[in-house]
Amino acid sequence: MPVTLDTLLARRELQLRLVWADEAARERPWAWVHSSDLADPTPFLSPGDALLTTGTQWSSDDDIAPWVERLAAAGVxxxxxxxxxxxxxxxxxLVTACAAHGLALLEVPYRTPFIAVARAVADLDAEERYARVRWTLETQRAIAVAALRPAGLGAVVAELARRIGAPAAIVREAAGARTGDEGPDLLGDEPPRTVLDEALALLRAGRRAARTVDDWSLQTVxxxxxxxxVLAIGPGSLHDDAERAVITSVVALAGLAGVTDRDALTASAAETAARLAALRSAVQAALVASEPSPAVVAEPPAPGDPAALVQPLLEHDAETGDELVSTLGTWLRCDAVAEAAALRLGIHRHTVRxxxxxxxxxxxxxxxxFPARAEVWAALQAAGRV
Known part of the structure; x- marks a missing residue:
């Protein structure tokens, strides 16, 4: 969740006192905090920036109402x-003016420096961003595992809906749908009729596109x-960068699944199907294993074995001692964060990179x-190296 008035008030060490705020003011996000005693600080503010002041800019209380009005217009x-x-x-x-314009009003005691308030907002924002990054990586990993189940595409849609807290569906055109003899082929939650009609129209147009219909987001696959x-996402999701990254992964996986489900029509589709089948077997075997095997691969795996993907790394490490396999495995276990992997390995982050x-x-x-990381993770699992 973004930084709000209530999350800031929860930082008891700041000893802030709430003077005025209605429900709307409590829910507005705080992107940053500035301090200024300028008569008009708005040229230096962006929407979402809160402001701290001691009031030296007011020659009398008559200056307060127009000052607050300017802040409200700037999105403070x-x-x-x-x-x-x-x-x-x-x-x-100041209380009257803030209430009139819907701005939350806090009282900052003398013993709390303004910089401490600004730092608290920055820390809260950083914590939220890090939490969303972790959510993205964990969700992508869960969706990758779902894609390897027997009913892969349906499992992917169900996992996506559960993770984002909103209805989700894949809409495909069934045989006979153009003549009205049969409804659309649907995986997941059923969207409203208007959404289904628009999804089918996007498919029939035959080009990649994205739309929003009745608060449902549509994206071709x-x-x-x-x-x-067409991937359809219903109302209730956050639509932030973290969620968009997950949806991009789902679109990629659903595109591959669509090719293999329909037996697709080219040699590249056959290769994709074989690769997904091999990865599915490897990951399923890894998931039921109580502990990964530490055994070193004694001889090169067969070409169809998922472990063959990481064979070049094993050979490289045997020749050079560079430890690429252990570094890569640790990095993946650390949610692809180089700094965390470096700390766990006891080396510099530049060495990891x-x-x-x-x-x-x-x-x-x-x-x-993400698709490449999922593939490598499965190959390392198959090789018993993570």
Whole structure:
């Protein structure tokens, strides 16, 4: 959740006192906090920036109402008044003006420096961002595992809906749908009729597109030349960067599943199906194992074995002692955070990144992409290296 008035008030060490706020003011997010005693600080503020002041800019209380009006127009969510610097207590005119314009009003005691309030907001924002990054990685991992189940695409949609707390569905055009003999092929929650109609229209248009209909977000799945469905996300989700990253992963996985489900029509589709089947077997075996096997691969795996993917790393480590496999495995267990992996391995983060770059070159994979990380993770599991 974003930083709000209530999350800031919960920091008891600041000893802030709430003077005025209605429900709407409590829910408005605080992006940052500035301090200023300028008569007009709005040129230096962005929407979502709260403001702390001691009131030295007001020659009389008559200056307060227009000052607050300017802040409200700039999108300021709240004001903190520092007491015992110029005057004791919060001016009544400030309380009246903030209430009139819907700005939350806090009283900041003399013993609490403004920088402490600003730092608290920055810390809360950083904690929220980190939590969302972890949520993204954990959700992508859960969705990757769901994709390897026998009913992979349906499991992916169900896992997505559970994780984002909103209805989700894959809409595909069933045989006979164009003539009205049969309804759409649907996986997941059933959207409203207007949403289904728009999803089918997107499929029939035959090009990649995204729409919003009745608070449902629609995004086509598959290649532009061969759409396989439409991902529909219902109301209730956050629609932030973390969620968008997860949805991008689902679109990629659903596109692959659509190709394999329909037996697709080209050699590349057959290769994709074989690769997914091999990965499915490997991950299922890894999930039921109580402990990963520490055994070193005695001989090169067969070409169809998922463990073959990481064979170049094993051979490289045997020749150079670079420990690319252990570094890569630790990095994946640390949710792809280089700093955390470096701490666990006892090496510098730059060393971790250098090894990851070398591993990516040997694997011919872009490890910044989630599908590649999922594939490598499964291969390491199959090889008993994580």
């Amino acid at each position: 969510p709240g004001v903190g008044f520092g007491t015992e610097v110029i005057r004791d207590g919060t001016p009544d005119a 598959g290649a532009a030349t061969a759409l396989t469905g 250098a090894r990851l770059r070398r591993a990516a070159e040997l694997l011919d994979r872009d490890l910044d992409a």
